[in-house]
Amino acid sequence: MLDQVRATIAEHSMFAHGDTVVVAVSGGPDSLALLHALRALRDELRITLHVAHLNHQLRGAESDADAEFVANLAREWKLPATVEARDVAAFAREKRLSLEEAARHTRYAFLAEVARRVGARVIAVAHNADDQVETVLMHLLRGAGLAGLRGMLYEFVIRNSEFVIDNAITEKGITNDELRIARPLLDVTRSEIESYCKQNGLTPRFDRSNLDTTFFRNRLRHEVLPYLETLNPNLREVLRRTARVLADDYDFLLAQTREAYGQFAREDEGAITFALARWRGLHPALQRGTLRLAVQQLRNELRDVDWTHVEAARRVAMEKGAGAKATLPHGLMLVVGYDDFVVADATREPLLPDWPFLTVERIALPLPSVVELPGSEWVAVVERAASPLKVNDRWTALLDADKIEGELALRCRRAGDRFEPAGLAGHSKSLHEFMIDEKILSAARDRLPILVAGDRILWVCGWRVDERARVTQDTQDVLRVTIRRNWTRTSADERGK
Template sequence: MTVGAGILPAQSLEEVVRRTAAQHLLFPPGSVTVVGFSGGPDSLALLHLLGRLAPEWELTVHAAHLNHRLRGEESDADEAFVREICRRWGVPLTVEAADVGEVARRRGVAMEEAARQVRYAFLGRTAGQAGAATVAVGHNADDQVETVLMHFLRGSGLGGLRGMVPSTPLAGLRVGEGARVPAVVRLVRPLLHAPRSLIEAYCAEHDLRPRFDRSNLDTTYYRNRLRQELIPYLETYNPNLRAVVRRTAEVLAADHDYLVAEVERAWERAVRAQAETEVVFDLEAFRSLHLSVRRALIRRAISHLRPPLRNIDWIHVEQAVEAVQNADGAGVKAGLPQGLLLSVGYDTFSIGDVEQAGRPGDEYPQLPEGLTSVALPVPGEALMAAGWKVLTETRPRGALADDALTREHRWTAYLDGAVCGERLELRSRREGERMQPLGLGGRSKKINELMINLKIPAAYRSAYPILVGDAGTLWLPGYHVDHRARVTDGTTEVLVVRVERR
């Protein structure tokens, strides 16, 4: 690509882009970047500048243009302009057209949101086809101010108030139904710290004559009204408003990064199970966390279950946190957006599809659907429902340290192999069935009463697997070894039984 170079002012667009690219490692040497090229001032300046820097940065530039078909002949004229610029500069170009209005109607979203989804899906596809590491877009510092204010007025947490970031995974933007975005591609914003005035000055300096989208003047669009009416009004109170908002966003971005790391650690600690339709939390672990982390975990769970959902209202998050924190027993429920339901149990709570409410999930082991018993070979394994499995092996008594046998292992049982016998099975409880929990001196209790006292939810009890052998009940997995099957000084062979998630 060959474009002309001009004399740079003291604080030039090139200096801003160089600093941003270096600070955030936007363009790996030897990589390909796809530039979203609408033909407007921002994308025209970006394509021109990256073309000038490409030889030095060992960067291959590929342009991509989406005709949104929203402005009739003007949209077609934009496409023709883009094609001519790329032909003249020798830039490879990918062009697609999309009926954004139809997408908005079909998905039930606003026109701006539909355009965003379609545009990023297109850029992701183009990046995959071009083997690109990055997709570069022309968001500038003034766009950042508008974004932060929009999020503030909507009622957003740190994730929204930090605004846009210079680099983020493109796949994380959730670009709509059926979209396939390469996981390794990052969306980068080299102009994010450059005000619009600097970009316009760059275009004038290099005789770049961009296209102008007249719909940007239409104040029926929320962002346009904010840009043309609200921001100028606020600047009458503080002429430095834009700089103040940008600085605030940078401070909050650092705070957000710290919170994300804390939430990741909390997720590992507090989540017992997760699937496409449900996330199950440990109630005590969740309640012990800082309020900020609890809110973030709720938002993450909703986002996990409803990936297209971008805007989660504060009120829903707050209601969910309060429901969990104030629940004094099982049965508390709270509605959430997009057909989700929060349900509080004895020692867990779940967020899942409304239609799944009341059904067993996967936080407790369950017998395979339709079966009341499963043979358990020794050594070997038996598969349970929802990714659980039970494994067995035998070990000589002398091969196991005493502390291994006496420590509590919720999902591992050490049993006397001779007492257990040769025929083992995992089966459901029977009416009136009893066992002798270890530690009660041989006294027996009804298994159903044990399950109630252990707060195993009713929905899980009928299919909860119980280990049974020649001597009767041997183990209630996760809770009680039977007194008769305990390892004693006279034990010669130990049966080791483990329950795991696949």
């Protein structure tokens, strides 16, 4: 076993000369064998060891005895140790977590805390090859993509002593706020560990809760796997080999995902915006990957982000129009726009398109005039039109002046607004229904300028004029209304920078 541990450490460059390594020791066979092996290799590896044990306070006197065992062992082996207790059950109740999840969360937070106290950048944990088999099978049964089916990584990263995150999504390298977790026993089977303990006179503690088949992993270990091995005696090796193959496939796909993300995503103020048309041209695997990466970038977390969440969001971005939304885990929301879609905090104010908007209820428009839209860099220009009468700009409307009665104004929409959109042969339509049919973003509807004469709608700016005011071949007097950038103000602002 020692040779295999040495080879695994070397292959994955787990430790550097001079490292202080915090070793997570429960007192069971796996962690006891890990500590013994690292103690035997420490001079060769030029590392310093620090033992860490957390009493989860879940098994009463047995938990206390485990803690005492580890403390005594560390003293006997002349290793520094930190042995502490946490009320995991209370934490689970407070955070509404399962005991398994609460224990995991508390344990890694404790290990990170110990590492920072002793100046360590790496923590060694005792997951073994059989744990890997159970993890792959568990992910398969619960539903997972490549990221889950590749099983546990030889190394991963924790940040802020809060969340365990998947280092495969981030670039290699550890920041000052990151700690590496290493698994030196991941190529060693449970039977090899038990033999190693016997050969070296180690007497580990045994946790009876590992026999409790009400826990999903224990049921896999004691009931499901033995049955599956009657169908294929080499099942464990098959699953380990499959995990290694899928890990390579995942690494390749991840490289492609990062490239696509770099091309089509823009990070800005807690939101990630994707170029919609180009993103829709990606392979579905890359679409899912870029969405996962967006969650990772915003939350430093991919736990609980499963295929169903990502696929539902992907289909909304692929198939739905502006204003459509999809919920993502960790309080995130995907919102589709016209030319892009945004992944951001669900409570974040929606990003509005680069359109002219009103910040007041009504603005009078004399004829002729150039009127600034308050609080914006847009102006409304009202003038008599000269030939030729062509409009190539959505923010310009041509109207028959002889069919207009009342004072011109821009205003926001009002309850009960109706008009006769050009092209509907004089049929009346509610403004609310029109905006829905035209897929105008709901967040933009209340502030989109509406051109009126008195109370009659002449033009839903940027969309459609009223049939009764449109220019025909009989029109004699043409009114042109344009909403454009206030170039004078913009230029002045640029000069002032």
